[in-house]
Amino acid sequence: MLDDTDVTVGGSGGKPSEEVTGVVIRLAGDSGDGMQLTGNQFTAVSALAGNALSTLPDFPAEIRAPAGTLPGVSAFQVHIAGHEVTTPGDAADVLVAMNPAALRAELPKVVPGGTVVLNTDAFGERDLRKAGYDVDPRDTGDLEGFEVVEVPMTSLTVTAVKELGVKSRDAERSKNFFALGLLCWMYHRDPEGVRSWIRDRFNGKDQVLAANLTAFEVGLNFGETTELIPVTRVVPPVVREPGTYRSISGNTALSWGLIAAGQLAELPLFLGSYPITPASDILHELSRHPGMGVRTFQAEDEIAACTAAIGAAFAGDLAVTTTSGPGLALKAEAIGLAVSLELPLVVVDIQRGGPSTGLPTKTEQADLLQAMFGRHGESPVPVVAASRPSDCFDAAVEAARIALAYRTPVILLSDGYLANSAEPWRLPAVESLPDLRVGFATEPNHTAPDGTPEFWPYLRDPDTLARPWAVPGTPGLEHRIGGIEKADGSGDISYDPANHQRMTELRAAKVAGIAGTVPPVEVQGDAEDPEVLVVGWGSTWGAITDAVERVRAGGRRVAHVHLRHLNPFPPNLGEVLADAPRVLVPEMNLGQLALLLRSTFLVDARPVNKVAGQPFTAAELVVELEKILD
Amino acid sequence: MTPPPTPVSVAAPGRDRGPVPGTTRADWQSDQEVRWCPGCGDYSILAAFQFALPDMGVRREDVVVVGGIGCAARFPYYVDSYGLHGIHGRAPAIATGIALANPDLSVFVVGGDGDLLSIGGNHLLHALRRNVDLTILLFNNRIYGLTKGQYSPTSEQGKVTKSSPRGSEDAPLHPLSVALGADATFVARTHDMDRAHMVETFRRAHAHRGAAFVEVLQNCNVFNDGAYAEITSKSAREEMVIPLRQGEPIRFGPDGSRGVVLDPDVGAVVVDVADVAEDALLVHDETRDDPGIAFALSRLAPNPDAPTPMGVFRAVERPVYGIATSPGPPPGRDALGALLHSGSTWTVG
Ligand code: SF4
Numbered sequence: 001m002l003d004d005t006d007v008t009v010g011g012s013g014g015k016p017s018e019e020v021t022g023v024v025i026r027l028a029g030d031s032g033d034g035m036q037l038t039g040n041q042f043t044a045v046s047a048l049a050g051n052a053l054s055t056l057p058d059f060p061a062e063i064r065a066p067a068g069t070l071p072g073v074s075a076f077q078v079h080i081a082g083h084e085v086t087t088p089g090d091a092a093d094v095l096v097a098m099n100p101a102a103l104r105a106e107l108p109k110v111v112p113g114g115t116v117v118l119n120t121d122a123f124g125e126r127d128l129r130k131a132g133y134d135v136d137p138r139d140t141g142d143l144e145g146f147e148v149v150e151v152p153m154t155s156l157t158v159t160a161v162k163e164l165g166v167k168s169r170d171a172e173r174s175k176n177f178f179a180l181g182l183l184c185w186m187y188h189r190d191p192e193g194v195r196s197w198i199r200d201r202f203n204g205k206d207q208v209l210a211a212n213l214t215a216f217e218v219g220l221n222f223g224e225t226t227e228l229i230p231v232t233r234v235v236p237p238v239v240r241e242p243g244t245y246r247s248i249s250g251n252t253a254l255s256w257g258l259i260a261a262g263q264l265a266e267l268p269l270f271l272g273s274y275p276i277t278p279a280s281d282i283l284h285e286l287s288r289h290p291g292m293g294v295r296t297f298q299a300e301d302e303i304a305a306c307t308a309a310i311g312a313a314f315a316g317d318l319a320v321t322t323t324s325g326p327g328l329a330l331k332a333e334a335i336g337l338a339v340s341l342e343l344p345l346v347v348v349d350i351q352r353g354g355p356s357t358g359l360p361t362k363t364e365q366a367d368l369l370q371a372m373f374g375r376h377g378e379s380p381v382p383v384v385a386a387s388r389p390s391d392c393f394d395a396a397v398e399a400a401r402i403a404l405a406y407r408t409p410v411i412l413l414s415d416g417y418l419a420n421s422a423e424p425w426r427l428p429a430v431e432s433l434p435d436l437r438v439g440f441a442t443e444p445n446h447t448a449p450d451g452t453p454e455f456w457p458y459l460r461d462p463d464t465l466a467r468p469w470a471v472p473g474t475p476g477l478e479h480r481i482g483g484i485e486k487a488d489g490s491g492d493i494s495y496d497p498a499n500h501q502r503m504t505e506l507r508a509a510k511v512a513g514i515a516g517t518v519p520p521v522e523v524q525g526d527a528e529d530p531e532v533l534v535v536g537w538g539s540t541w542g543a544i545t546d547a548v549e550r551v552r553a554g555g556r557r558v559a560h561v562h563l564r565h566l567n568p569f570p571p572n573l574g575e576v577l578a579d580a581p582r583v584l585v586p587e588m589n590l591g592q593l594a595l596l597l598r599s600t601f602l603v604d605a606r607p608v609n610k611v612a613g614q615p616f617t618a619a620e621l622v623v624e625l626e627k628i629l630d
Numbered sequence: 631m632t633p634p635p636t637p638v639s640v641a642a643p644g645r646d647r648g649p650v651p652g653t654t655r656a657d658w659q660s661d662q663e664v665r666w667c668p669g670c671g672d673y674s675i676l677a678a679f680q681f682a683l684p685d686m687g688v689r690r691e692d693v694v695v696v697g698g699i700g701c702a703a704r705f706p707y708y709v710d711s712y713g714l715h716g717i718h719g720r721a722p723a724i725a726t727g728i729a730l731a732n733p734d735l736s737v738f739v740v741g742g743d744g745d746l747l748s749i750g751g752n753h754l755l756h757a758l759r760r761n762v763d764l765t766i767l768l769f770n771n772r773i774y775g776l777t778k779g780q781y782s783p784t785s786e787q788g789k790v791t792k793s794s795p796r797g798s799e800d801a802p803l804h805p806l807s808v809a810l811g812a813d814a815t816f817v818a819r820t821h822d823m824d825r826a827h828m829v830e831t832f833r834r835a836h837a838h839r840g841a842a843f844v845e846v847l848q849n850c851n852v853f854n855d856g857a858y859a860e861i862t863s864k865s866a867r868e869e870m871v872i873p874l875r876q877g878e879p880i881r882f883g884p885d886g887s888r889g890v891v892l893d894p895d896v897g898a899v900v901v902d903v904a905d906v907a908e909d910a911l912l913v914h915d916e917t918r919d920d921p922g923i924a925f926a927l928s929r930l931a932p933n934p935d936a937p938t939p940m941g942v943f944r945a946v947e948r949p950v951y952g953i954a955t956s957p958g959p960p961p962g963r964d965a966l967g968a969l970l971h972s973g974s975t976w977t978v979g
Contacts, residue, residue, distance in 0.1 A: 048976055242979025244971060256969065262960045269960070270731055292969065293960030295730060295952075300756040304723035307716065307753075311696070311727025314714055315735070319727070337717050427975070430967040472712040472728070472735050475691040480660065480707050482697075482715025492662065493707065 017188070017232040022081030024089030025183065028106040029098030029119075030067050031060050031074040034176035039076025040422070041180060041197060045189040047247040047424050050237025051080040054542060056088035056615070057420040059361040068122075068130040073105040080187075082236040086388070086542035088421065090619040094186075096179055098122060098153070100131035107142070115147045117182070119175065121154035149228045153178045153219075160218045161211045170207075174215035181219020188234050191220055243426040250389040250418035251278070253425065254348065255285035257396025259292045261346075262318050264397065265404055265436035269294045270312035270319045272305035274327060277360045278416040279350040282322045302330035306347070310334060313343040314481075316440060316471035318400060322348040325367045326357070328411075329374065335409050336375040339507065340483050342458075342467045344403035346396070347381075351415040353613050362613030363416035365538050366589035371411040372567055372596070378504045380511040382406070383567040385413040387541035390425035392418060395564065397433065402514055404438045407466045413566075415588070417615045418539045441468035441477055446489075455479055458491040465510035515568040521561045521576060525552055530559035532628055533580030535605065537563040537593055540586050540616055547621035556629055566593070569600065577603045584608060584628055586621055653684045660710040666701060671822035671849035675769060676708055678828035683709075685829070686836045688736045695738045696725040698745040701776050702769040702848070705740035719750025722757035722766065729763050730952045736836060739766040743784040744774050747803050751783070758812040760951040761840040767832070768805055769822075769846050773854035786933055791853075806928035806943060809843040810921045816842035817924060817944040822849060823862040827940065834942060840950045847934070858934045872900075872930070874941030879911035880927075882937060890930070890939075898926040900937050916945040 025042070029035045036057055043055050058075040065072035079089035094115045097103040099122035110116060118138075128136055137143060138150075157178045161171035177198070184191055194216060202209035223229060248256075262269035273283040273296065287296040295317070299305035306321045313319035321331065328349045338345045351367045353359025371383045382402050386395035392414055399412040444453035445468060455477040458467050470477040479491060487494035488502050523533075525548050536544045541562050548560045561576060563569070577583060577597065583605045585594040591607035598605050608624045610616055658680040666672045683693070693711035697703030699718035706713030712735075716724045721739045729737045739746075739757075746754045746768050757764060773791070774780040780793040784805065788797035809817045816838040820831040828846065835842035847858045861870035872882045872890065880890040881903060889903045889911040898912065918924065924943040931938040 044974060048974065050976070050978070240978045242977075244975050244977045246970075246973070246975040259969065260966050263962050263966045266960060266962070268731070268957060270727065272727060289969070290955065290957035291961065292965060293957050295955075295957045297726070297730060299723065300752055303720060304726070304753055304756070307720040307723040308727035308730070310716075311714070311724040311729075312731040313727075314724075315694075315728045315731035317731045333717055334720065341714075427970045430963040430970070433963070433966075471732075472694045473691055473732060475689070478690055478711050480662070480713035480715065482706070482713075483717055484715065 015230065015232055017234050019234045019236060021083055021235070022079065022085065023094065023187070023233060023235060024077065024079045024092045025094045025096070026075055026077045026092035026106055026109060027096045027179065028073055028075040028102035029176070030101070031062070031064055031072050032067065033074070033098050034173075035074050035076050035098070038176045038180045039078055041194060042183055042189070043078050043422060044197070044247055045184065045193045046078070046080045046187075046235075047245070048193055049189060049235075050240070051235050052083060052085045052238040052424065053078060053080045053247075054085050054088045054423050055079075055421045056417065058614075059420075061359065061361050066130070068099055068101050068127050070101050070105050070131065073102050075102070075106055080235050082238050084238060086545045087615070087618050090617040096183070098175070098179070100128050100133055100137070103137060104131045104133065110146065112145050113147065115149060116143060117149045117151060119153040119179075120150045121152045151182065151222065151228070156218055156222060157215045160214050164207070164210050164214060166207055166211050171211060174211045177212045177215035178219035178222070181216040182223050185220045185223030186229060186232055188232060191216070241426060245424045245426050247422050248390055248425040249420060249422040250386065250392045250414055251281040251350070251420070252285055253390050254386070254392035254396050254414060255282045257393035258286065258320055258346070258400070259289055259294060260393065260433060261397050261400030261436055262293050264433055265318050265400065265438065267316070267318040270309060270317035271296045271322065272299050272307075272309035272312070272319070273297070273322045274299050274302045274305045276302075276324045276327050278352055278419045279322045279324050279327075279348065281419065282348065282350070302327040303334055306331040306334040307337070309345055310338050310341065310343060313338070313345050314341070314472070316469070318346075318404065319344065320346040320348065322350070324350050324352050324360075325354045325370065328367060328370055332375050335381060336377065336379050337483050338409040339375070339379045339381060341481050342407045342507075344407050344469070345409040346399045346403050346412060347409055348396075348412045348414065350419045351413060353611070359613045361416065363539065363615060364588050364611060364613065365413075365415055365540070366592065366611065367413065368537075368566065368589065368592040369595070371413060378508065380508050381567065382408060382410045382511055382514055382565075383413065384410065384565055385538040385563065386418055387538060387562055387564070389418055389421055389423050393425075393428075397436070398564065401434060401436050404436055405466065405517075406464055406510055406514060407469055408511065413538060415539050438469065440474065441470040442474060444476060456490050457481055458486055459489050460506070465506060465513060512568050515565075515571050518565045518568070518570050520572040521563065521570045523576060524548070524560040524562070526557040526559050529557060530580055531557045532582040532584055532625065533559045533561060533577070534584045534586065534625070535561050535563065535577070535593065535597065536586055537566055540588065543616040543618045543621055544586060546618035547625060550618065550622050551625045551629070556625075558625065563593075566596070574601050577601050577605075582606070582628055584624065586610075586616060586624065588615065650687050650689050653690065655680045655684065657690060658683045658710050660708050662707045664708050665704070667852045669851040670701070671771065671851070672702060672705075672769065674822045674825060675767075675828065675846055675848060676705065678825045679832055680709065681825065682829040682832040682836075685833050686736070688836075692734060693736050693738070694725075694728055695740060696721045696728065697739075698741045698750055699776070700742040700745040701850070702740055702742040703745055719745055719748070720753060721745065722750060722753040722764065725764050726757055726760075726762045733763065733953060733956070737764050739764055741768060742775070743768065743770045743772060743782045743805070747783045747805060747808065755808070755812045758809055758814040758841045758843060761815055761948050762951045763840055765832075765835045765838075765842045765844070767835075767844050767846055769848040770805055771848045771850035771854055772802075772857050773850050775850045775853055779853040804928060804932060805845045807925060810925045810928055810944065813921060814843045814944070815840045815946050815948050816942070818843070818942040819845045819847070819938075819940050821847035821858060821862045821940065823864070831942070834945070838945060840948055861934050861938050870937050872937050872939040874914050874916070874927070874939050874943065876914060876916055876942070878914060879908070880914050880939075881911060888937070890927070892923065892926065898923075898930045900930070916942045918944070919946055
């Protein structure tokens with residue numbers, strides 16, 4: 001992935017440095033080694049240096065598997081570049097492995113000729129055995145073809161930190177800051193940013209702060225003095241649109257999108273949630289913002305989380321419930337109630353590998369059909385999806401817009417990859433964000449036969465087919481609603497067969513009508529006469545975009561459509577599909593969107609599927625595109 | 631019997647928005663046809679509730695009645711206020727969302743023993759332990775009525791029903807014991823044959839700040855007729871109903887000839903007053919912080935074939951859920967801008 005290099009002398013410590021347009025770095029260690037923290041901090045300083053970037057945290061399923069074993073390996077990949085990047089990279093140019101297990105698990109993800117930085121202090125006989133190595137891989141030829149840099153990180157850290165009076169066991173724990181220092185030196189990152197972050201983060205814990213700072217400095221200095229790394233690398237800043245940027249993860253962007261929706265609708269935001277990986281970070285983030293009009297309710301279970309949100313919606317809040325696949329299954333009956341009550345509700349599903357507990361920390365897109373159809377009865381629910389970390393903000397605002405304007409539950413799909421990966425985000429101007437105000441009913445809307453004004457909760461707006469939202473506390477609009485079928489208009493209980501047919505069709509028509517407010521899909525790449533059209537949704541956006549560009553660079557005509565709206569589909573999707581000679585649908589499931597496209601549009605949508613708990617790499621999709629173009 | 635006295639009338643701040651227009655029972659009757667079986671105990675409970683509402687000092691628009699699924703859970707349709715008929719078991723959770731979103735509302739939960747103790751048992755426990763500002767009325771008829779007669783979580787062991795032809799194996803739950811076990815701050819029992827007692831109990835439950843739990847013994851005359859006849863019928867009451875009166879020794883029976891004492895080995899027991907010293911009788915104190923004695927009283931008659939305490943078992947004050955953590959209103963776009971720009975950012979161009 002080191003696209004172009006240009007060697008000059010005069011980098012850090014007077015060593016020669018070379019300019020590279022992009023580099024993929026993978027950090028791996030025990031789950032207790034702080035690799036995620038190190039990776040995130042390296043990402044943050046790279047963002048401040050103006051690089052384009054994309055990250056892929058790769059968590060183990062166990063909180064703390066036995067130290068030094070393969071199930072305990074936690075990895076973090078970051079792609080930094082001087083040009084726009086859309087994926088965390090096909091493979092790593094540099095692997096930092098804190099122990100043999102990390103080396104064993106992650107070496108297959110390193111490019112041939114890549115750099116492997118090893119913490120040699122962790123390569124004792126027991127460590128090797130725990131990782132399943134009979135012989136030290138440094139002696140077997142396993143590392144042949146890689147540039148191996150052996151650094152005794154633990155002992156260098158402990159020696160320096162012990163002078164501060166820190167016990168060796170505690171001193172050892174700062175070794176990830178040594179690694180961070182070394183990486184900052186290797187890539188010319190501004191150490192001052194890291195130093196001030198360490199001071200902030202460990203403020204009040206004097207000894208830990210001093211230990212981490214010292215380890216960081218030792219790592220930096222080691223780079224300066226060692227002969228092991230002869231060349232440092234410079235990644236120039238990317239040329240960007242003017243604006244203010246920040247680095248943001250999908251779950252934070254989604255949380256802020258929900259907060260934004262509350263401001264734009266001028267409604268308090270109510271989150272009912274039950275902790276579940278990988279959605280809990282949204283509960284954590286929203287619970288920090290009561291000052292933004294946010295109430296978080298950590299419920300006793302997924303069902304209570306959803307039904308409490310429905311209660312809050314009835315009472316006039318912008319109501320949200322967040323979960324992952326297993327929780328969406330538990331909420332199904334309650335979402336059906338919200339369909340019947342016709343109340344606004346945003347249901348967020350951060351998808352993970354399934355079925356059942358599946359792969360809780362790994363990504364998948366296999367809840368699309370559950371979102372579409374996972375309820376009893378005819379129960380249409382709009383579905384929207386986010387395509388990249390920063391897009392989670394816009395997707396959340398859009399989900400809230402639909403929910404409020406149409407008084408309907410909306411399912412917003414993200415996934416474990418989007419949730420935890422980060423990228424730079426150009427902050428939107430708040431004035432440019434849409435107005436989501438809908439207003440409550442305040443007056444009776446109907447006249448009884450005897451001439452008295454009355455309120456009919458199911459008298460619909462002729463344009464949107466949305467029913468009025470009258471909240472408790474409003475005098476004169478007292479009414480009762482429930483899950484039993486209601487008479488069209490009055491909302492009274494009705495078991496009349498013709499009325500049920502009409503209400504079922506009205507609910508379907510209301511959701512179908514949302515398409516009228518959805519922008520037509522934009523075709524990226526070769527919109528005219530493509531040889532193949534790639535249709536994607538959700539987090540595959542980055543890999544598809546990159547793959548399409550690579551194949552186009554080889555002279556082929558490829559178009560790409562990425563769907564924000566999965567129900568209803570954008571109004572022009574049928575035409576775009578009909579115009580394409582071949583349609584390829586890459587998904588992290590076994591063909592769920594492909595199934596929908598085939599049944600809706602009668603097109604030969606060909607699925608490309610991956611359910612390995614990892615996102616597609618662009619390289620994998622290039623292979624698939626070349627196959628279909630053959 | 632005489633209604634229990636009211637020791638403390640806890641005012642409900644936030645519900646106080648100027649003088650509340652007076653209402654009568656008729657103002658609270660909706661235009662919906664009531665569809666319970668003729669003779670069902672639910673009718674008299676509904677009537678008592680609609681008689682009690684004018685005394686509660688609430689506006690019609692500020693009342694929300696939430697039901698789950700079951701005969702009792704149809705209640706919201708019949709009360710002319712705001713109402714939500716939800717899904718089976720979830721009424722306490724739905725009501726929690728409503729109460730958190732608007733603390734000015736008076737939110738009632740109505741459900742049966744199946745709705746609130748079986749499928750919804752979890753939600754009931756958590757609404758009570760959190761002390762959400764709800765008034766929860768559990769109509770206990772010890773049977774599944776709407777699904778036509780299966781044994782319920784409060785049915786006695788050995789009950790023969792369509793789903794237990796050889797007698798049910800399950801040990802029953804005792805609703806008040808469950809509520810006290812969850813540390814509910816207001817716990818009371820009343821029954822469908824005594825309107826005055828129901829009215830007063832509902833009024834007190836509503837006046838309580840926090841989660842109020844009321845078990846209403848209710849007759850399902852179709853599937854479990856006479857379940858409480860031994861205690862609630864007019865002729866039986868004197869012998870079988872133990873009125874709980876704040877600050878008074880617990881006595882009942884002809885001329886107060888029987889009473890309740892605490893036996894350190896057994897718990898609460900019924901005695902002939904003549905057999906014990908009068909000052910040995912248990913003096914009822916619903917404000918005891920420790921729920922232990924209230925719990926002992928809740929075990930006094932595990933089945934409705936023995937003298938059964940009726941009235942307020944417990945009424946203590948604890949912070950109301952969600953009030954201290956109430957968020958402010960959404961501050962608007964400028965504050966959003968400040969949030970987006972908070973922390974580490976960089977500027978290009
Ligand atoms: S089945 Fe029983 S509880 Fe239900 S309405 Fe009929 S009598 Fe009442």
